[in-house]
Amino acid sequence: xxxxxxxxxxLVQPVGSPLSLECTVEGTSNPNLYWYRQAAGRGxxxxxxxxGIGQISSEVPQNLSASxxxxxxxxxxxxxxxxxxxxxxxxxxxxxxxIQYFGAGTRLSVL
Amino acid sequence: AQKITQTQPGMxxxxxxxxxxxxxxxxxDPSYGLFWYKQPSSGEMIFLIYQGSYDQQxxxxxxxxxxxxxxxxxxxxxxSASQLGDSAxxxxxxxxxxxxxxxxxxxxxxILP
Numbered sequence: 001x002x003x004x005x006x007x008x009x010x011l012v013q014p015v016g017s018p019l020s021l022e023c024t025v026e027g028t029s030n031p032n033l034y035w036y037r038q039a040a041g042r043g044x045x046x047x048x049x050x051x052g053i054g055q056i057s058s059e060v061p062q063n064l065s066a067s068x069x070x071x072x073x074x075x076x077x078x079x080x081x082x083x084x085x086x087x088x089x090x091x092x093x094x095x096x097x098x099i100q101y102f103g104a105g106t107r108l109s110v111l
Numbered sequence: 112a113q114k115i116t117q118t119q120p121g122m123x124x125x126x127x128x129x130x131x132x133x134x135x136x137x138x139x140d141p142s143y144g145l146f147w148y149k150q151p152s153s154g155e156m157i158f159l160i161y162q163g164s165y166d167q168q169x170x171x172x173x174x175x176x177x178x179x180x181x182x183x184x185x186x187x188x189x190x191s192a193s194q195l196g197d198s199a200x201x202x203x204x205x206x207x208x209x210x211x212x213x214x215x216x217x218x219x220x221x222i223l224p
Contacts, residue, residue: 032210043117043202043216051210059211088154092212098144100204100212102156 002027006091006103013110019064019078021106023091026072031093033074034100035066038088050074086110113138113207117215124193125223131178132188132218134203144206145186147177150217151199159201162186198222 006023013019025031032051036044046059048066056066063082067075074091091103114137124130136145147159162170162177170177178187190197203215 034212036214041219044204044214046211046213049211057209057211090156092156094206094210094212096210098206099146099158099161100156101158105154107154 002093002101004091004093004101004103006106008106009104010107011109013081013108015083015110016080019076019081019085019108021076021089021091021108023074023076023103024072025093028072028093028095030071031095033068034092034094035074035076036090036092038090038105040087044090048074048076081110083110113140113143113205113211113213115203115205115213115215117203117218119218120216121219121221123221123223126195127192130190130193130197130220132190132201132203132220134186134188134215136184136186136203136205138205138207140208142208145177145179146204146206146212147175147186147188148202148204148214149197149199150202156202160188193222195222195224 003026034049035047038044050056050068065077086109089106092100094100116135143164145162149157160170160172160175160177162179169179174191176189200217200219202217206212
């Protein structure tokens with residue numbers, strides 16, 4: 001069966017520090033991969049999505065970047081975090097853009 | 112460009128009553144998919160129901176049904192016989208032809224005993 005791993009569950013980082021959030025999927029090949037951010041009590045904002053290795057579509061210009069070094073690995077990064085980067089980050093996968101399955105999320109607090 | 116709109120930020124409903132959560136969408140893609148997800152306070156995203164743009168019948172999954180009105184570009188979620196455990200945030204989402212999936216701002220549903 002397919003599973004998605006996202007870590008860490010919580011993270012507290014100072015302003016200006018780097019960020020690396022990792023997401024891996026098991027049990028499927030060539031999935032579409034997505035990164036979303038959710039501000040407290042708000043909706044999900046699509047940040048990046050990828051339909052294949054090395055293929056990244058960016059939806060929101062900001063200080064975040066994403067990479068897909070392997071078929072089932074999706075990484076969200078930042079060189080210097082801002083206070084506004086705080087939020088709940090969710091990774092998701094789907095096959096062919098159908099039903100998405102979400103990771104447990106990472107609660108990031110930038111102080 | 113794709114757009115999803117949920118106009119109800121919050122709803123209060125008496126237990127055992129039916130609930131309709133509104134969702135309208137806009138896309139120029141002829142082929143698309145519509146989803147509903149539930150997010151309890153734990154933060155996990157739970158898939159509820161899916162409707163394809165070419166599906167002739169409205170999707171149903173247990174107590175959940177999707178009222179798909181293509182001409183009006185609406186995809187409302189209907190929950191029959193609501194339960195206390197249905198209290199959560201509910202998100203409508205849409206997938207376009209490029210497999211991009213975007214979400215609405217959500218509706219917070221409160222079920223009252």
